[in-house]
Amino acid sequence: MPPAGSDSSVAVDGCLCEDASDGRKRCQQCERNSKKSGLTSSSSSYALLSFDSFPLEDYDKRWRIFTASVKGFAIGAGIKGGLSLFAILARLRRRRSLSSVKKVQMSSGGQDLVLALKETLRYGLFLGTFAGTFVSVDELIAALGGHRRTARWRALLAGAIAGPSMLLTGYNTQHTSLAVYILMRAAVLASRCGIKSKRFGRICKPLTWAHGDLFLMCLSSTQILCAYILKQDSLPQSYKSFLNKHGGKDPIILQGIRDIACGMPFTNLDQITKYYKSTGIDVVLDPQMKVPCSIIHENQSCSWHAISFFIQAYKRAVPVYLPVYLIPALIVHRQGLSKRPFTILAKGLFGTARSSLFLSTYCTSAWVWTCFLFRLFKRCNVAMLALGTFPTGLALAIEKKSRRIEISLYCLARAIESFFTTMSEIGYLPHLKNLKRVDVLIFSISTAIIMHCYAIERDVFRSKYLNVLDWVFGVPLPPYDTTPRKKNSEDDCGL
Template structure:
């Protein structure tokens, strides 16, 4: 809730919602409150009534404002990414050098789909923000701000979680739910590090390069699954990997067959692909190393260099909305005053992040080629080991973004891992058949996140606090919360 503008409103808004027993404690705490020093709590009854009506109006304004701002963020982010993706597909479709003919879906249908997805995600975040603010205000009005401060945001965040269903009743969001769970775990661990009771247990979480290690671990699962079991990855993420992996599915199939010791079934198709590129090559069915499948008659070094340049061109359009859209939201107030500084940082971020993504994709092929050449063989353990050091490319990114990227990839890796385990029968069917577990996990995670936002704000990074404060309003001053009394 936004902080009050003056002392009388701060005191009387709370007192009007609390019981007589709660009022005495509030008055004792307000004596030392900087928001309340300029006024005497024992003011006239007319001023008291005016503060109550003003507080009710503020609550309604907060709820409506949160819903509108949540909708704008959801629609803006999803719409921005979808529009750039649509423009990229349309440009490839119109390119005379395009080798694939896209059929089945017209441009008008794609545009309509983008609009629907934009509205769905806008309604999702708008409803989440509106429901959270509503529950927060209702519980505070009934139970009192100070009495409910420790658990109110936890409850409101959990109740608002099922708004995820607005993105589609039949649409599973396992990766999103796991990612938000990872975010909640990070915040909880930061709280644990500060705690005297759990500080020693959470000490390993302060490892400086833990984010890079998580990225390497995630890369081993994701990239191995991309080659060996692509159906374990979400379709949207698989399309992303197909684009930035830069290899035709038949090439990936050839690598899979040699790694799994399966007889080749599509060497002719691979040869046709290279022939369409002007490269005549004859693949050996008895090969032990798939380098000729991956990069034809190029050497491993030349392949990495040319692939890096091509991957960088593919990566640039990905990060344009990632940096420009948040810049308009987070730095909305300073954009006119420091436009060149903010835009300069955004451009630098786009260049650096694009270099990270292109280096990540290029190093995936580089490390596997090196490993295959050293051991003169290709099998499943080699693929897993060769894709592990790919995560080192994360060091290119800005430190504050590394944990975000590693957690995002970790969520994808966990989903893929459990899918693979379920397919081979290592997981109980009772767990596999749980419907909408993503909603349950998401609701639990948002409950933890919003609790930390309300009670442990220092565990958030400033840029996230700026966005959350803009949507939900800055939480009340310390005199509203039980922690104020304890600190005193």
């Protein structure tokens, strides 16, 4: 900066021009340099953004819309494509161990690949359209209504309008679980905003409980695990398959537990006996039994069953978490892999081992707690199942703190969906059956809240999520100046 009272300044590139502070114009070269430096500094950090210093004429709205659409498509296609690839590999591996008759019943590898490509394209279009629609509506409202005037509600409306892009995944494909999970994420962000608020701070204070994630996981486990045994139809098909695999029990065994828990006569004791005999175990089942431990773990004791089940559960859990840690390492840390590959890979392997320990402990403890209560009270009913599955959620304490809330919210979304589906089927909520695409409505409301927080209350996001959103949507312009200013011709530009 020149000394006070000076009428000239020397530019970085050696250009001499008049100072613009007294109202006189600068030369074109200095004007361009000033705009470039303003744009560079503005993109470095949101905290440093200033509406007055941001060169709006250099803010390319069309480029922001295009890049958001492309990046959204890349994320959707990348995540869905990666998961589909691992599913195809797992299916091919399982196909090799099946008999020729069962191989014929399974879909061919070519059909699986075509279906995976379709799903990958659909999810890419879904997220690409969502990102492009949000940015387009955001920019359109800002241009028509003014950036500062519409700052408080623009992102809320844009997020709601972008929500129906979920229909691109398939018009008849329900995504209730995903919609409820996003709603849970929106509720977390809204609660963080409430904690900051003077008006709602006291009401939201209990949400700051340090172990709230464990409580949510225990609450979710009660509904999910009871549904796994008593009413699997209330769970999404993919999640039901996941539970059947990691629950480690054949549906025939679950039917026997369901009969005794519901107080009904046994319908398949002969089938259970034949099932165990096919595995080389002879078991004698009493039709008058009060405790189903002999159905759950044949001739084994409860303690030995827990040990053997844990070993098997850990082997099943490792392939689940390998892609969870491997794919982000290849995408997020792709540049660091060349510099410190052993550190990143070791961290990924440790995370895989830790998460696998959580899942195997979670599944094992479900059977341990229920067996313990059955033996203690010498009875098996729905109340015993609910009571025994509640402490199962404590296994989440094994996971890293930053992942606990993610897992608990994911399970809570499944539990809520299962609960309302069950209530609807037994007649308590008959009107839910008439709602065809309630998932789109829930998703639109949730994305409206999330995008509003993203534009106005950015500090309620964790840095890693904020970085991803900024990468996709572009660092947003500051909503408005916090200091009041006099109304002049510059404020009438509507930006």
